[in-house]
Amino acid sequence: MNAIDALFEPYAELETAVRGLMIQLCGDTCGICTVCCCRADICEEAIESAFLRRLLAQQGLTADHMDDRIGWLDLKGCSLEYGRPPVCYAYFCDELLARFPDDDARQAARTLGRLMHHVGQDALDGWHLVEIKQEDDLARVNPDPILHRLKEARSAFDAIERFIASGHLDRSDRHCLARITTDEP
Numbered sequence: 001m002n003a004i005d006a007l008f009e010p011y012a013e014l015e016t017a018v019r020g021l022m023i024q025l026c027g028d029t030c031g032i033c034t035v036c037c038c039r040a041d042i043c044e045e046a047i048e049s050a051f052l053r054r055l056l057a058q059q060g061l062t063a064d065h066m067d068d069r070i071g072w073l074d075l076k077g078c079s080l081e082y083g084r085p086p087v088c089y090a091y092f093c094d095e096l097l098a099r100f101p102d103d104d105a106r107q108a109a110r111t112l113g114r115l116m117h118h119v120g121q122d123a124l125d126g127w128h129l130v131e132i133k134q135e136d137d138l139a140r141v142n143p144d145p146i147l148h149r150l151k152e153a154r155s156a157f158d159a160i161e162r163f164i165a166s167g168h169l170d171r172s173d174r175h176c177l178a179r180i181t182t183d184e185p
Helices: 005-030 050-058 094-099 103-120 135-139 143-166 171-181
Strands: none
Touching (some): 005 103, 050 135, 103 171, 143 171
């Protein structure tokens, strides 16, 4: 067991929570759409990435389970509970953005979509955690900064949940969200 193993459970827990909230916010639109980003070539990152491959293995999945044409899609959208490439959460089409009632709702959704990217940024030599393809390189990752970003992302997730429940972002919540969105590429 190496230090990177400490990341798998909290990462999977956060991603599962993000996925659930994304389905709640976007499922009516995204669940029926395969035009935007749900393509096998995007899904391939999940099997090319050493980190995501390990997350898939935890679910009993391998590259053989991915369809060459539609990737991880099924009739309800992506079948992965966790282990998706971060881009799967980050993209919002114009139709989807137009469905949100105001700028605060759009900011909360966009921030939700950036959480998994935030967690894995600059994991090793400028590479995002999911861009690391080799197990040997993955073993060289220092998990401490990633665990710190996981805590930041969880705080932002909690702020987004509060916003969804109340329709209001207070100063503290806006600050939490800003920590995530200030690292945009």
